Amino acid sequence: MYLQKQFLVVNMCGIIGVIDRGRSGMDGSGIKEALSLMNERGSGEGAGYVAYGIYPDYPDYYALHVFYDNLVEPKKKVDELLEKWGRIVQQEEIPTYERPGLRKKHIPWRYFYKPHKDLVVGSSTPEDDLVKTLVMDINSRIDGALVFSSGVNMGVFKAAGWPEDVADFYRIQDYKGYIWLAHNRYPTNTPGWWGGAHPFNLLDWSVVHNGEITSYGTNRQYVESNGYKCTMFTDTEVVAYLFDILGRRHGLPEDLVVKALAPPFWDEIDAMPERQRKIDHAMRLTYGAAQMNGPFAIVVATSQGIVGFTDRIKLRPLVAAENGNKLYISSEEAAIRVMDPDVQNIRMPRAGEPVIGRVIV
Amino acid sequence: MTLGSVPLRYKVSIDRDQCMQCMRCVDNCSYGVYRVEGDRIIIDSRKCTACHRCISMCPRDAITLQEKPVDYRSHPLWTAQTREDIINQARTGKIILAGMGNALDYPVIFDRLVLDACQVTNPSIDPLREPMELRTYLGKKPSRLEFRKNDEGDVELVTELAPNLKLDTPIMIGHMSYGAISLNTQLSLAKAVTEMGTFMGTGEGGMHKALHPYQDHTIVQVASGRFGVDIDYLERGAAIEIKIGQGAKPGIGGHLPGEKVCVDVSCTRMIPLGSDAISPAPHHDIYSIEDLAQLVRSLKEATEWKKPVFVKIAAVHNVAAIAAGIARSSADAVVIDGFRGGTGAAPKVFRDNVGIPIEAAIAAVDHKLNDQGVRNEVSIIASGGIRNSADLAKSIALGADAVYIGTASLIALGCRVCGNCYRGLCPWGIATQRQDLVDRIDPEIGGRNVANLIHAWTLELSELMGAAGLNSIESLRGNRERLRGYMLDEGMLKVLNVEPVGA
Structure with a gap:
């Protein structure tokens, strides 16, 4: 932990997320257009997308997306590790198409993977725990390999470049997902690093984040004391880990996870009715180290839905809108309108108030 | 001669x-x-x-x-102080007694740590315009919460929370006993903490009845001499603190000279008039960590598990492991007293040479507790040489939940750190029991001064946090990212888990 260089990535950034609550697939062309519209919020040095439901042929397998610096040394080590703890049913290079503005710096690779859950004892989610450990292990110990996506039937696509170039590099229009998140990055540190682009993902959790987490040191210590390793050189990864701890391991529903991360002020809590006050009081005492401070707007996705929220005094913008089964959350209304000109019910959530969209089928 | x-x-x-x-x-x-x-x-x-x-x-x-x-003829090794100590001991054959804190010229780590502020990428927060939360709860916290849905479909909390002390500001006043300091001094401190929504320690001297109106803001102490301890005393305090050791003199007990044991002190301490009050070095019922755990439980049983129990230890080399042991008992907080901690009287050789600085101790304890996943089991209270709001902010960023101040609160009452507390002649009416001197402190005015000090530090802490883009104290706690070490060596940076400036 000591003297591990903290190239904290600081973002201005534009974010957008969409869910079709009826699980109808959307290809990536719409979100590409929406994200490109927010190019003023980026600098052409990082963009990324995540989509859920894109691998219907492998619905029960962990899709591990890995950046390799080369396919010799690091890949051999990763293959060995994965085969030791599970079964690789399929692996391939992720198809990419080089663009004038985007040269391949890493080789994006994907595995469809089944961990041997019998190898883990004492866990209610042995497969997730095993994959989490493997991701942490590879990212902290194997040079030249970075797992940037590790959920089931979902995948992250990201690189350093403008949103439209990154989208075309991966041809995201070829993927159909019922949830998409996207991020346009304005980095102030590690600009050329692909791993620094959003979304950040761990297992089923994906995060796009506009802002800076001033409580990072506290949050990092909290996730590390819970067995996570921060390896991505960015404050955003702790958000994914916090959701994994509180949402998966502690079993809190999304609204309570958001409440832990962006809790009401004590004055508000003191004025609440007894039952609610008791809950909020306990939440702040228990999850104080998970509380996130600083300016941020965040959208988190799982296969079950998306949730967007801002910091406690809303120092970054967030807009939500709906159209039928679709719920949009974005930094800018204009981006939503590009994707869907007929949206209704456009609103700006209050500071710390979660906007939640769950799948209904 | x-x-x-x-x-x-x-x-x-x-x-x-x-x-x-x-x-x-x-x-x-x-x-x-x-x-x-x-x-x-x-x-x-x-x-x-x-x-x-x-x-x-x-x-x-x-x-x-x-x-x-x-x-004297100048000499880097044989300083004036060294020579005089030898002359003194040649004359008396005795241990040299001294007051206040460590007087040797060790580097102050606090002064080599700098705080952070926001520029451009994150906005600073103006505490005059936005809420700034310093409220601090001391005590055990659950590591996770369990909820259930009731018949109406509402979410209900299942987890029971242990009692915690609620502080409006993370500044408390440390334990200075009645006997060591005067009643008017204690009353001034009591008025100040009551006004500021925080707490003071009674020290190992019982609680004078004049303090009863402020008892909800006191932490009663049980030390090795057990002076003044009975069930009434335990029940009056908002929390109970077991004192194992103190930063000014780790490893040894206490000594209140008989001259300071007047009628009131004798009644409050429950000892004979004019007799020396000598606290033994160890508690005679604590010879191991499990004995300590037993005493914690006994005190909790006696007070029906309604009060948090703290354990105070001197910051010694192995402080982190000891704190981890305390975290595994029923104790609610561990108080770490650094080697600069003040005292009324300590053997000079201890005061100046035994123990470690509080900065390193906080970081080591916080790190160890996090490493072992038991940080939520105890709060960390830091004390011993906290001089201003910057020391306070740095202590919290290194991992403390709150601090105790002692010497600073006495300076707010007139103390000039002359270091002669043990003589009982304090002209400021602080470390004395002579009534004409004690009367020099008006508790109303004294209370105002101490409250002013706590208020001023609280304002400054709010400003520092706002500048760092933080609006709640939880987000400063253990946040080493907001600290940088300036001219600290690599070993020290490693212990503090802090990056150097520029990194």
Whole structure:
């Protein structure tokens, strides 16, 4: 932990997320257009997308997306590790198409993977725990390999470049997902690093984040004391880990996870009715180290839905809108309108108030 | 008399042109520096302690004081202090007694840590316009919460929370016993903490009945002498603290000289009038960590598990492991007292040489507890040499939940850190039981001064947090990202888990 260089990535950034609550697939062309519209919020040095439901042929397998610096040394080590703890049913290079503005710096690779859950004892989610450990292990110990996506039937696509170039590099229009998140990055540190682009993902959790987490040191210590390793050189990864701890391991529903991360002020809590006050009081005492401070707007996705929220005094913008089964959350209304000109019910959530969209089928 | 006298430590002089012979200096000096012969004030500089009482009371600014008016031959090893200590011990054959905190010139780590502020990428928060939350809860916290849905479909909390102390600001006043300090001093402190929504320690001296109106803001102490401890005392405190050791003199007990044991002190401590109150080095029922856990449980049983129990230890080399052991008992907080902690009386060799600095101790304890996943089991209270709001902010960023201040609160009552507390003649009415001296403190005014100090630090802490883009104290706690080490060596940075400036 000591003297591990903290190239904290600081973002201005534009974010957008969409869910079709009826699980109808959307290809990536719409979100590409929406994200490109927010190019003023980026600098052409990082963009990324995540989509859920894109691998219907492998619905029960962990899709591990890995950046390799080369396919010799690091890949051999990763293959060995994965085969030791599970079964690789399929692996391939992720198809990419080089663009004038985007040269391949890493080789994006994907595995469809089944961990041997019998190898883990004492866990209610042995497969997730095993994959989490493997991701942490590879990212902290194997040079030249970075797992940037590790959920089931979902995948992250990201690189350093403008949103439209990154989208075309991966041809995201070829993927159909019922949830998409996207991020346009304005980095102030590690600009050329692909791993620094959003979304950040761990297992089923994906995060796009506009802002800076001033409580990072506290949050990092909290996730590390819970067995996570921060390896991505960015404050955003702790958000994914916090959701994994509180949402998966502690079993809190999304609204309570958001409440832990962006809790009401004590004055508000003191004025609440007894039952609610008791809950909020306990939440702040228990999850104080998970509380996130600083300016941020965040959208988190799982296969079950998306949730967007801002910091406690809303120092970054967030807009939500709906159209039928679709719920949009974005930094800018204009981006939503590009994707869907007929949206209704456009609103700006209050500071710390979660906007939640769950799948209904 | 082969040794003769050592040179004067201080030389006092009066500007006779300025002096108007008001005699305030004569009246105020309890050490007998001044006397009147005829119409002239005669000065005996040898008795001076540099307490500044005369200087602060002189209406004409006529008094000047010079330290070390006589030079020794300079020598880097055989300092004046070293030589005088030897002369002293050659004369007496005794342990040298000293007051206040560590007086050796160790580097101050706090002064080599700098805080962070926001620029551009994250906005700073203005505490005058936005909420700024310093509220702190001390005590055990669950590591996770369990909820269930009731029949109406509402979410209900299943997890039971242990009682916690609620502080409006993370500044408390440490344990200074009645006996060591005067009743008016304790009353001033009690009024201040009650007003500021925080707490003070009673020290190992029982609780005088005059403090009962403030008992909800006191933490009662159980130390090795068990002075003043009965069920009534335990039940009055908002929390109970077991004192194992103290930063000024780790590993040894306490000694209140019989001269300070007046009627009231004797009643409050439950000891005979005029007898020395000697606290043994160890508790005679604690010889292991499991014995400590037993005492914690006994105190909790006695008070029906309604009160948090703290354990105070001196910051010694192995402080992190000891704290981890305490975290595994039923204790709610561990108090770490650094080697700069003050005291009324300590053997000088201990005060100046035993223990470690509080900065390193906080970081080591916080790190160890996090490493072992038990940080939520105990709060960390840091004490021993916290001088200002910057030390406070840095302590919290290194991992403390709150701090105890001692010396700083006494300075707010007039103390000039002269270090003669053990003599019982404190001219400021603080470390004395002589009624005419004690009366020099008006608890109303004293309370105001101490409350002002806590208030000022609280404001400054809010500003520092706002500048760092933080609006709640939870987000500063253990946030090493907001600290950088300046001219600290690599080993120290590693212990503190802090990056150097520029990194």
